[in-house]
Amino acid sequence: MEYEAVIGIETHVELATASKMFCGCPAQFGADPNTNVCPVCLGLPGALPVPNEQAIEWIVAIGLALDCEIAHRSQFHRKNYFYADQPKNYQISQFDVPVCSGGRLDIEVAGVVSRVRINRVHMEEDTGKMIHVGGGGRIKDADHSLLDFNRSGVPLVEIVTEPDLSSPQQARAFAQELQTIVLALGVSDAKLEEGSMRFDGNVSIRPKGTQEMGTKVEVKNMNSFRSLERALAYEIERQTAALEAGEQVLQETRHWDEGAGVTGGMRSKEESSDYRYFPEPDLVPIEINDTRREAIRNALPELPAARRLRWAALGIDPASIAVLVAGGSDLAGVFDGAVAAGADPKTVANWLTGEVTAFLRRELVDLGATPLTGGYLFELERLYAAGDLSSTAAKQVLVGVLAGEGSPAEVAEERDLIQISDTGALATEIDRVLAEHPAAYQRLKEGDPKVVGFLVGQVMKVTAGKADPKVVSTMLRQKAED
Amino acid sequence: MGRRVCMESVRGAPTIGGMAIDIDIAYVARLARIDLSDEELERIGRQLGGILEHAALVQQLPTEGVEPTSHPLPMVNAFRPDRVVPPLERDTALTQAPQAEDGYFRVPPTLEAE
Amino acid sequence: MSSPADLTLAEASAGLRGGKLSARELLEATFDRASLTEAELHAYLTIDHENARAAAAAADEAQANGLWVGPLHGIPVAIKDNMVTAALQTTAGSQILAGYVPPYDATAVTALKSAGAIIVGKTNLDEFAMGSSTENSGYGPSANPWDTTRVPGGSSGGSAAAVAAGSAMIALGSDTGGSIRQPASLCGVVGMKPTYGLVSRYGLIAFASSLDQIGPISRTVEDAAATLEVIAGHDPLDATSYRGEYPRYRSLLGEGVSGLRVGVVAELSGAGIHPEVLSAFRSAVDSLAEGGAIVSEVSLPSMEYALSAYYLIAPAECSANLARFDGVRYGLRVDGATVEEMTARTRAAGFGPEVTRRILLGTYALSAGYYDAFYGQAQKVRTLVIQDFTRAYEGVDVLVSPTSPITAFELGSRTEDPLSMYLVDVCTIPSNLAGTPGISVPVGIDGAGLPIGFQIMAPALGEEVLFRVAAEVERASAWNNRRPPMVEADHGV
Incomplete structure (x- = not known):
């Protein structure tokens, strides 16, 4: 049976x-x-x-x-x-x-x-x-x-x-x-x-x-x-x-x-x-x-079911929503604060469900006990969107903010993570790399796409990782066409 | 099973006098957690029977539609604000304990898990 | 010359204020009276000589500095031993609390101290206030000052005996089914149970929480009213504490009863009341009529069921209230191999027979299958009692009856038959079920020389009219602050 x-x-x-x-x-x-x-x-x-x-x-x-x-x-x-x-x-x-x-x-x-x-x-x-x-x-x-x-x-x-x-x-x-x-x-x-x-x-x-x-x-x-x-x-x-x-x-x-x-x-x-x-x-x-009952009802915070619907409408994937909802009111407050300030929802959601959640679990602290706010998250997202921080650097800055090292700008400055995306400064470095690697330069001019990656890597190396790889890549392709 | 018989007699018409109120007094003593000898149980059971016969008078009054009263005066909503007041010093809390150990009240082991 | 121990509160206060009497003298006279009477009366379980003397000295010093502490400045007061007193043994008359020293004062005790009262000691009572004679005390009975072969009544028998004997000027009692009024009646003093909620129960060791109320025992109606003014008041520590206005309870004393409507409760003033008690009661009613009151007879049909309802409700509540005495945190412990066995043995050894009986009765009345037939039904009868009172008070201002159907009975004469003891409370119990105030005033003496009490009942919060009528009963009766024979010599009569 x-x-x-x-x-x-x-x-x-x-x-x-x-x-x-x-x-x-x-x-x-x-x-x-x-x-x-x-x-x-x-x-x-x-x-x-x-x-x-x-x-x-x-x-x-x-x-x-x-x-x-x-x-x-x-x-x-x-x-x-x-x-x-x-x-x-x-x-x-x-x-x-x-x-x-x-x-x-x-x-x-x-x-x-x-x-x-x-x-x-x-x-x-x-x-x-x-x-x-x-x-x-x-x-x-x-x-x-x-x-x-x-x-x-x-x-x-x-x-x-x-x-x-x-x-x-x-x-x-x-x-x-x-x-x-x-x-x-x-x-x-x-x-x-x-x-x-x-x-x-x-x-x-x-x-x-x-x-x-x-x-x-x-x-x-x-x-x-x-x-x-x-x-x-x-x-x-x-x-x-x-x-x-x-x-x-x-x-x-x-x-x-x-x-x-x-x-x-x-x-x-x-x-x-x-x-x-x-x-x-x-x-x-x-x-x-x-x-009295209605006064209590009106003071209720947003409940998970409502949050899920609202966040799905922002284009957040269900798995991330699940993690965000599980984080309770603190996490929701930080997320909504950043989005309300104008940050890209998906980027912010990725950080919260990734680095932030991992940090909290590793350090056994509650989000409320860290200095992270929606405002800081928005500031970080702007630095990232403007190309001042690489994806990796942004995550490092986030950990620094969580650890109480200061605002995103301060942490980025302190940890020396701001990218060089100024084309003038990068042009000098690129010319130097091309001079040091004539064979590669030749292949670039011949239109071999595979060599771009190698050259970007070399530029990153001489700039100690601070160059914006996207900008370098674009500039190299322009060189090839020159 | 004795108790079921009793319930019927309680509900039945003659609610006072001649009504045999059957009490499982040993069960009641266990509920009340009082360790009584068989002799004591027997005596108290008999006395309670007499008292309950008188108490069963309450069943004679018609109470259809009457609300029970658990509190004599009509009051509601006596609350306190969520404010902390200093607790007792631990020594004060423990000073009357028959047995204390390392800041705890000490008792023999328990038979029952909760 | 008479002893200061026999003064009324009003007289003593005047003496203290005028410098004719010191708190120390008053206290020593009270202690002397206790030395004279305690061997026979056993009104006290604990006399706190040391702290009382210190408090009296402090009262005198305060007064020397021009400070009058409050309306009970320097007044020796006794506390029934079911009210907790910080650092002073509190037993509730039970062996299960032998040697127990509480960490806090009951709110009513704090109020007395703040008003300048000197706490003489803790008085004897039926164990956990369950009884009508003090014979259920775990520390031996008290005796009646009018005849020491008889009971002082109960459960506040020690308090009533002490006030009657002059070993306290005023005492606090607690009244669950008549435990203030009945011993006051049997000891020839005034005993008053206030409206439920008027005096905080915080620190009163609970017997039946929905019925218990603290009140004063004194030698005059005025003293009772003055004491109630001190102990009544809202207490945030008691969720059942009354949250409205607290008037001055002496305001209508001396106004007489002209035009007041007085109802004689038919069910409580006929069959079952001893003829001598009834005759004294009738005379007092007549005197009220002579004073201009409009007297009528009122029928409250539910009264005869009140006792039955009470003997289900009170034991049910007590069965839970007394569950905390388990040998774990305080009080007696009898060892056992397990905590369950320890608790069962402790409770068997610590509780006396009447308390055990009531716990089992209450446990049974609440247990599976019996709730509706007993406890639930009793609560409905309680509603009917309240409705009867409400209806009656539409036509009268106060209700009256004898306080106790009989005068003080012989020690040991009723202990074998619990039911006969319960019947003594038939007149007082209805007020507890309804939560309304009641007072007993002495109005006469029976052939055996024993006091007879007169009960006045009023609607909830009707204390002012209650005291007004009580004062008239007191004035009109030939009682005239009569004192028990055992203290007459000392009294200087």
Whole structure:
């Protein structure tokens, strides 16, 4: 029998607010353990939560970007379960009235566009971090555990899809598109490796063509797009093998083991899903009226789908667009700035998807942390278009600008990369080369086209690479005709 | 399965007096994470049965179309601005911990992955 | 000569301002009274001699420099031990918090200190405020100053007993189902539960968040109103804190009740109320009528369901509120091989029987399959209670009833039957469900020499009229600041 997979994705996005969801502690990543904590996020007796207004605005922005309905009135609930990294032993989350519901996101795999329906987008808080000591860091062999509550209470947005995906490739495309949107909105770092964006998959399989859903397995712990795709592929294979062998698929949560490339079952208890949700009495309802919702909508930055259309109209090829879109709002801002100033879109796109992207990856920095602006890119493109910089030199200047050496003109000057395209100065050099190479000169005069390249090379050599090869080539051809 | 029977009796007409409210008290104690002996469970289960019989009075009032109240006064949108306030000193945060180590709270190993 | 410990706030303030009394003298008199009574009463869990003395000395010094700190300058105040106090042990009456020292002050405590109050110590209570007698305290019960074989009521029994005995001039209590008004009634003092949201809950160790409210316990209505003026106010740290105007609550004191419409709640002033209580209640109602009030009987049909709804809603909320006591970050820890076992053992050892019972009751009422039948239904009944009140207040300015159906009962007489204990709160619970204010004023003594309290209820934010009627009840009754026999000698009567 042939089977098909039914996949839904739950995504958690940590918002990049300055302070936590329900208290004023810094929400930043990477502080020493238990230094960003207070009575509220430590769950001390008597402490009370007060919601961060910025986080509410941002979840509305995410909902609008995903075409969701924004609830006029929504409500926080307590989700009750004991876990040592959760200080109150309940999580403030949302239940029957989330801020956003019923949206959609279109994704494209191998040229085929499909629509993924969004069930809901709700607001909640993150937990602390538990470190398992001894036993090689494995939970079941650990000697004891250590708790750091710095992440406790960081605003967390959960985005839940309908089970509309049918392949690991689609799941990956969805995850990447969602990350792109979150980056475009500027509401999260969306870094998978730091856990500020996390994906869980709900996977079931069923005989191809049937409608009834199979038993759902939740797969967790994938911290890259690649591992998301691999884990889902493994899980589909595992479930298929089980059904083919006449076994049942258990409803459970499984952890992806990146090293071993397998998913493994986790201990689950009978009561683990009895969360006893009830309205959070410490918080009052959230009301978002039409005026406020539309104000947030009007302030939304351009979203990836719109960017793609606009850039395609500029003649940018789809592969470059994909890279530009993936770069988020910073990259888009630099690109659009340069183009708006009058730079050639294709040249600028090539640089951004080539040298700039490579530089950022190599140096592990964000574009926003470099001095590169649309204005600098435009200046560079003018130098290049005017022939003052060769293609190679322009790329060198670009790296210099990224590294903070100054404006393109300053870097070109400092690195001595301005081309000689002044025909007067070049004529002297050309005459000298022709005098040194009489045989070649002869062949040139006889109209042998192959010798032009050799002579251009010689001119480049005597000018230490600063001659504009195009200008030299033209001048040599004129010599031949003289 | 005992619980399903109970649900039916809750929905049924006689909601007070004579109604046997069946409570899986061991399950409830596990949910509440309280380690009780069988004897304690048995005693508390019995007491809860009596209290719930009285509490089940709430089912006698007709509440068709009545909205539930989770908050006594009609308030909405109590927010705080996204401003950082200085956190606690780490020593203060850890000073009441039954066990601490290297700036962390220390606990025995966990059985369950989250 | 009488002890300064028996002065009212108004009298003490006048003495302090006029230089006839120092904060230090007042505090020492309060400590002396505590020495005299504590062995029998056990009203306090912690008395903070050292810091209180330092604060009193600072108050006197400030005054010597011409600085009057605020309306509670030099006034000895006790705090129920479910409000956190920085660097001062706070247990909520539970062994699970034995030795716990919080890093911050509750907002209400900060307000008291800013107003110049001297914090005497922390008073006893039923564990996590769950109870009506203080017998559920993890540190032993308190006794009633009028008869030390009887309970002071609860859960703010320590606060009520301390104020009645004079080991505090004023105390803060918290009221979730009557925990300020009922012990005030049983101890012959004034106890007031404000409108939900008027006093910040930040730093109040939560029992049932949608019902809990901090309020004053004092010996006079005026003192209660003056204290509320200090502790009420918007707090950005409490999302349920009221965001409107906060009037001066003493503004209508002494205006009398002429022309005010007073409704006697039929369901709370007949069957189930002890005859002696009822008789004292009726006399007080008559005195209001004599004072010009228009008295009528009002029926609130949902009242008899309020108790049932309360005993689902409060335990449900408490089951979540008390989940944080897990042995991980603070408080008691009983070791276990795993963190799960450690937490389960810690909670079993740290919580007393009533708290355990309520956590399990609430957990059950919220658990899969039961939510709609119990918690969901209780929330709808809550709506009906609110609607009943709203309708009633269209016709009357205040509602009245006895505060407690009975006077102080014998220690140990009801501990075996949880339900009989719950029934003691039948008159006070409706105001908590509705979030509306209520006050208990002493109006008489029963045959056993035990105080009887009179409850006045008002619509949300109706504190001014509430105090106005309360002051008239106080004036018209023959109570006249009567003191318990155990302190009469010291009182100089």
